[in-house]
Amino acid sequence: MSDISLENALSTPTSRRRIRAFDAVVMTLLMLALWQAIGSWTKGVAVSPPLQTFVYLFGLLRTGMFWDHAAATLAAFLLAFGLSALIGLALGLIFGIRRFAGEVAEPMLAGFYTIPKVTLYPVVLLVFGLGMSAKVAFGVMHGLVPMTLFTLGAVRNLPPVLIRTAKVLRLSPGRTMLWILVPACLPDIVNGLRISFSLSLLGVLIGEMFSSQRGLGFLLVNGMAQHNVPLSTAVVTVIVVVAIAANTLMLRVGGRTARRPNP
Amino acid sequence: MSPPAVTEPSHVVLNEVVRRYEGPPAIHALGSIDLVLRRGEFFSVVGPSGCGKSTLLDVLCGLVRPTSGSVQFEGRELRGEVPDGIGVVFQEDSSMPWLSVRQNVAFGLRTSELSQKEITERVDHAVSFMGLAQFSGHYPAQLSGGMRQRVCIARTLVLRPRLILLDEPFGALDQQTRLLMGDELLRLWRETGATVMLITHALDEAAMLSDRVGVMSARPGRFIDMVETGWPRDRDSRIVSDATFGTVTARLWSSLRAESLKTMGRAA
Numbered sequence A: 001m002s003d004i005s006l007e008n009a010l011s012t013p014t015s016r017r018r019i020r021a022f023d024a025v026v027m028t029l030l031m032l033a034l035w036q037a038i039g040s041w042t043k044g045v046a047v048s049p050p051l052q053t054f055v056y057l058f059g060l061l062r063t064g065m066f067w068d069h070a071a072a073t074l075a076a077f078l079l080a081f082g083l084s085a086l087i088g089l090a091l092g093l094i095f096g097i098r099r100f101a102g103e104v105a106e107p108m109l110a111g112f113y114t115i116p117k118v119t120l121y122p123v124v125l126l127v128f129g130l131g132m133s134a135k136v137a138f139g140v141m142h143g144l145v146p147m148t149l150f151t152l153g154a155v156r157n158l159p160p161v162l163i164r165t166a167k168v169l170r171l172s173p174g175r176t177m178l179w180i181l182v183p184a185c186l187p188d189i190v191n192g193l194r195i196s197f198s199l200s201l202l203g204v205l206i207g208e209m210f211s212s213q214r215g216l217g218f219l220l221v222n223g224m225a226q227h228n229v230p231l232s233t234a235v236v237t238v239i240v241v242v243a244i245a246a247n248t249l250m251l252r253v254g255g256r257t258a259r260r261p262n263p
Numbered sequence B: 001m002s003p004p005a006v007t008e009p010s011h012v013v014l015n016e017v018v019r020r021y022e023g024p025p026a027i028h029a030l031g032s033i034d035l036v037l038r039r040g041e042f043f044s045v046v047g048p049s050g051c052g053k054s055t056l057l058d059v060l061c062g063l064v065r066p067t068s069g070s071v072q073f074e075g076r077e078l079r080g081e082v083p084d085g086i087g088v089v090f091q092e093d094s095s096m097p098w099l100s101v102r103q104n105v106a107f108g109l110r111t112s113e114l115s116q117k118e119i120t121e122r123v124d125h126a127v128s129f130m131g132l133a134q135f136s137g138h139y140p141a142q143l144s145g146g147m148r149q150r151v152c153i154a155r156t157l158v159l160r161p162r163l164i165l166l167d168e169p170f171g172a173l174d175q176q177t178r179l180l181m182g183d184e185l186l187r188l189w190r191e192t193g194a195t196v197m198l199i200t201h202a203l204d205e206a207a208m209l210s211d212r213v214g215v216m217s218a219r220p221g222r223f224i225d226m227v228e229t230g231w232p233r234d235r236d237s238r239i240v241s242d243a244t245f246g247t248v249t250a251r252l253w254s255s256l257r258a259e260s261l262k263t264m265g266r267a268a
């Protein structure tokens, strides 16, 4: 974070922490107020208001049914995210190091990234059938490309002078990779992980909505189908809270790894 | 690092070295260069921008192979690898943004087999030698350009190289600091007994620091003049007030003027 920001110019270091906390509280209150407004406006047909939702949610959290669905989503998500991260990292490194392969692959990946992947869902179902593997495949379809592109970009933007330094210090290829390539690319890799996290979760949930009898995505659609508005709202709330928490955590980690002169 | 058995006085020998970059467009960047660096001498290279000075450095340390010709370091021919005993400070900032100043400096010794105590001593010494003691916990992003360049110099010093190559290391510094850093560089050179090749665009800096200055032509760079300064080994920036200093600088400028005009696309 730069020191020459408008925010810093208009505040003192001691007040800044308080301002941040204040901002967070205000934002949360605003969201809740908006939520309440939509809830009352639609008379609870689309969204149930916050208080009612939380009451419902606490009841829900005490049922085994909810945790079964949550566990199903978690398992599919972890698999999808893990596969996206590992394969994306490997592909990104290969495409980044092999310039030519990267030049061929990048536009294709970027093109795929922009396709609304729901349109490919029937194909996925045909290939993987209903159930776990289709959900995971759909999660990977969403999460893999950003991870690959971020890693590829990081490797490609590695300052050549660092590689020259490695050669002058007579580092082996393995050590060059471990001591220079990986730490230099780490901030971008963490960003890739962050995006990949969100998108593979999204992919898994969409998968569950369309073709599964298990998982939070299914629970959400089911709640809607049965006009159980508090149920669907509660599920969305859980997903949003978990996603925000994970994202914040990764932003923190990412900020810590980034110590570059000019971001 | 054992002292080399070689006793002959020439430390580096370049024989008809030419370097071309394969295009497009193909560029003849350097040469032909014949050059002998004497063991322990302070040699500087001046020349117009883009004439091939950095290319000369790359070839001389073994980072890139010459298109033709040969480079010998301590009697052995280089074959596309940087040999042990050469330290290089590049023109670009090569500090590692994810490491603190101290860790950056220690990076050079990560593969060394020295004792931990010896490593700590060398790092401490290099950090304070370069005036970075107060900043040892800082990260490069928190330093000025000149300070980052000093981190890179310190990282090279801990290796105790027998040949030190510096590519415009003071480019980011103001004139006063430059003079003082020049003094430090001389002190270092005297203390370590290393051979130094310094690339610079400042004629006065070359004249003040060097035993010998090579003047390069516009691209493709060749040496068009070699100026022996005749300074005593024990010298510092105060020699700028010496009468010979003016003579040396004037000679460098008269050799360079025409070449510099060429690179600007004007007739001499």
Ligand SMILES: Nc1ncnc2c1ncn2[C@@H]1O[C@H](COP(=O)(O)OP(=O)(O)OP(=O)(O)O)[C@@H](O)[C@H]1O
Pocket: B021, B027, B029, B047, B048, B049, B050, B051, B052, B053, B054, B055, B056, B091, B201, B219
């Ligand atoms: N990797 C490269 N590929 C193609 N041409 C190059 C490459 N590196 C340098 N050149 C060309 O070779 C010539 C010499 O470059 P070099 O960097 O050695 O110049 P220099 O004397 O160090 O310049 P400066 O004083 O500006 O640093 C330049 O004209 C440049 O265009």
Ligand SMILES: [Mg+2]
Pocket: B053, B054, B055, B091, B167
């Ligand atoms: Mg240069």
